[in-house]
Amino acid sequence: MTINRPTQTSKNRRSRAGQVKILLFTLAIAGTLGLWEVFSHQAQVTVAAAATTSTNVPGLSLELPPLPELVPFNPGQGASQTNGNSTSGVAAPTAPLGRILMGGSAPTFSFPQAMARTRSSR
Amino acid sequence: MYRIEFKAMGCQMLAILDSTAANGQEKLDRVPAWFEEWEQVLSRFRTDSELSCLNRSPNQAVSVSPTLWEVFRAAQTAEQRSGSLVTPLVYTALVTAGYDRSFDELVENGTPVNDHEIPAIGVLESVELDLAARTLTLPAGARLDFGGVAKGWAANEAVNRLKAYGPALVDAGGDIAVSGLRSDGQPWPIEIADPMEPEGALAMLKLGRNGVATSGKDYRHWMQNGKARHHIIDPRTSAPADTDVLAATVVAPSVLEAETAAKTALILGGDEGLNWLEAQRGLAGVLALDDGEVLFSRRMDQYLWS
Numbered sequence: 001m002t003i004n005r006p007t008q009t010s011k012n013r014r015s016r017a018g019q020v021k022i023l024l025f026t027l028a029i030a031g032t033l034g035l036w037e038v039f040s041h042q043a044q045v046t047v048a049a050a051a052t053t054s055t056n057v058p059g060l061s062l063e064l065p066p067l068p069e070l071v072p073f074n075p076g077q078g079a080s081q082t083n084g085n086s087t088s089g090v091a092a093p094t095a096p097l098g099r100i101l102m103g104g105s106a107p108t109f110s111f112p113q114a115m116a117r118t119r120s121s122r
Numbered sequence: 123m124y125r126i127e128f129k130a131m132g133c134q135m136l137a138i139l140d141s142t143a144a145n146g147q148e149k150l151d152r153v154p155a156w157f158e159e160w161e162q163v164l165s166r167f168r169t170d171s172e173l174s175c176l177n178r179s180p181n182q183a184v185s186v187s188p189t190l191w192e193v194f195r196a197a198q199t200a201e202q203r204s205g206s207l208v209t210p211l212v213y214t215a216l217v218t219a220g221y222d223r224s225f226d227e228l229v230e231n232g233t234p235v236n237d238h239e240i241p242a243i244g245v246l247e248s249v250e251l252d253l254a255a256r257t258l259t260l261p262a263g264a265r266l267d268f269g270g271v272a273k274g275w276a277a278n279e280a281v282n283r284l285k286a287y288g289p290a291l292v293d294a295g296g297d298i299a300v301s302g303l304r305s306d307g308q309p310w311p312i313e314i315a316d317p318m319e320p321e322g323a324l325a326m327l328k329l330g331r332n333g334v335a336t337s338g339k340d341y342r343h344w345m346q347n348g349k350a351r352h353h354i355i356d357p358r359t360s361a362p363a364d365t366d367v368l369a370a371t372v373v374a375p376s377v378l379e380a381e382t383a384a385k386t387a388l389i390l391g392g393d394e395g396l397n398w399l400e401a402q403r404g405l406a407g408v409l410a411l412d413d414g415e416v417l418f419s420r421r422m423d424q425y426l427w428s
Contacts, residue, residue, distance in 0.1 A: 111326045111427040112311045118327075119315035120338025120369050121133050121270060121295040 126150045130157035131165070131273055132224050133295025137280060140305045141288030149287045153280055157294075160279075163189045164272045166213060166265075167224045176258060177213065177265040183250070183257040191256050194249075197271045200382040201246050207389045208382050212355040213265035214241050219362055220346040221353055243357040269353075273297045274335060274381035297335040299377040311427060317369040317410050324371075324408060324416060326427040333377025337384035338369030338410075356389050363389045370395065372407040373425050383407065392417060 124146040125138045137153045139146050163172045176184050186194070200208045216222075218240050241263070250259035260266070268275075277294035284290035285301035291310055292299050300310050309328035316322035317340035327334060339352035339362070356363040370388040374380035383405050387395035392411050399407040399419045406421035 114311050114313035114323070114326060115138060116136060116291055116293045116298050116310065117296075117313045117315050117323075118293075118298050118334050118336045118371055119296045120317065120336050120341050121273065121297070122341045 124150050126153060128154040128157070130154065131161050131276070131295065132167075132226065133273065135295065136291075136293040137284065138291040139284055139288050140290070143287065146287065149284065153284070153292070156280055156283070157276060160189055160272070160276050163187055164193060164268055166267045173266060173268070176260065180260045180262045180264065183252060183255070183259045185255065185257050188256075191258075193268050193272055193275050194251075194258060194266075196275050196378055197266075197268055198246050200271050200378070203379070204382050204386040206245055206357060207386045208271070209243065209246060209357055210266040210268050210271065211243050211246065211264055212269070212357060212360075213267040214263070215243055215355045215357075215360040216267060216353065218360075219351045219353075219355070221342075221351075225342055225353075240360040243355075243360050270297065270335070270337065270381045270385060271378065274299075274333075274378040277377050278333070297333070297377050297381050298329070299333045300329050300331065303330050314371045314408055315369075318414060324410060325418075325422075327373065327425045328427045329373070329425065332373050332375060332425070333380045334371065334373045335377055335380035335384045336369055336371040337381070337388045339363070339365070339388070340368050354385060354388055365389060365391045365395075366412050367392055367395055367409050368412050369410045370407060371410075372399065372405055373422070375404050379405070 123138065123140055125136065126147075127134065127136050129135065135154075135157060137150055139150050141149075161171075162168065165171045166173055166177070168174060172187055172190050176186065176190070194210075197208075197210045244261070244264060248261045248264060251257070252259075273294040274297045277292045277297045277299040280292040280294075281290050281299040281301050284292070289304050290301045296315075298312060303309060309330045312327045312329055312334060314324040314327060314336070316324045317338055337354060339354055343350060343352040345351065352362045354363045354365075355361065356365075365388055367388045367390075370384045372380045372383040372387065374383055383399065383402065384407070387399055387407055387409060389395075390398055392409055392415075395409055396407070396417050396419060399405050400421075405419070406425055407419045408422060409417040411417065
């Protein structure tokens with residue numbers, strides 16, 4: 001009984017090594033197929049994009065609008081600017097002041113209902 | 123909270139009394155009679171008003187009522203603070219520009235063609251005052267139209283009378299006076315109307331002890347001889363102000379100061395008007411320009427409800 005134990009352990013080790021090899025092989029196959037799928041799909045997208053932007057394809061009468069150009073965002077544009085003394089030349093932070101948008105519902109205001117209204121004499 | 127709305131001085135008026143006293147509405151119901159009394163003194167459109175009588179009596183020392191006297195003194199202050207841009211001596215220039223009757227009649231019946239030469243506008247120093255006798259002597263050719271100063275004075279006077287019964291607000295055609303904070307300690311929420319969209323608002327103000335007024339060419343305008351006219355006269359040209367400001371709103375320590383400053387900023391135009399507002403302590407303003415742009419003065423932040 002005591003002699004057989006080493007023999008059984010050695011067999012188990014061989015068996016486990018085999019299982020690991022099979023696992024690694026399977027993973028390698030799966031990884032290869034996965035990457036293949038990804039890259040082949042990107043290539044299709046590129047080809048499709050090229051096809052849609054080209055208007056010189058013989059026999060293709062479809063006219064598509066040009067793709068929009070991306071413009072770099074300049075944080076100094078379109079936002080409130082102050083010159084230290086005033087907000088001269090700046091679009092007003094007007095009615096949206098205090099506006100809260102809630103889940104796409106109609107805009108509501110955080111300030112109370114106006115009790116009076118100033119306007120040119122009328 | 124009680125409120126009353128009525129028409130006076132060619133404008134829509136509103137008075138609010140923040141009180142739970144049972145006689146609150148009774149107190150407010152007196153306000154239209156006050157305005158009627160003041161209009162009978164100050165209107166240039168009523169031929170039998172005290173002002174019309176004064177305007178028909180040049181070169182004579184005319185004894186005037188306390189109301190007309192006070193409004194004249196307020197107009198003197200307005201002229202001084204505005205660098206002579208706000209003056210009641212615009213009467214003849216307004217008539218020359220076609221504003222020779224109440225605005226309701228003007229809209230209904232059209233504007234007369236007028237090719238008269240535009241008269242030069244003087245200064246109130248040309249009017250003689252006798253403080254002891256409370257008389258005014260107009261020089262020949264001078265006639266008075268108190269315009270917005272009369273409405274500002276009326277709003278201020280009404281709120282001073284109402285405040286004995288609780289916190290009060292009086293809106294005289296857009297010139298708004300408040301007596302102080304409301305009874306719950308909160309300021310009064312007041313909208314600045316958008317001159318581009320009659321139902322829209324440019325901003326919401328919170329007013330405690332201040333006054334606010336708006337001067338604009340967005341409503342009282344008409345055509346004369348094919349030319350666009352409005353009712354804000356620039357005394358430097360004796361003609362409707364050539365300005366890029368459509369409407370100017372100013373918050374000031376009092377509604378009379380606000381009325382004067384709003385008209386001054388409008389006449390000066392967007393850039394100069396904003397610079398002028400910034401240079402005046404205690405004033406904050408919003409200028410809505412013809413092209414839709416809106417300029418806020420730096421001190422306006424403290425009055426915007428956010």
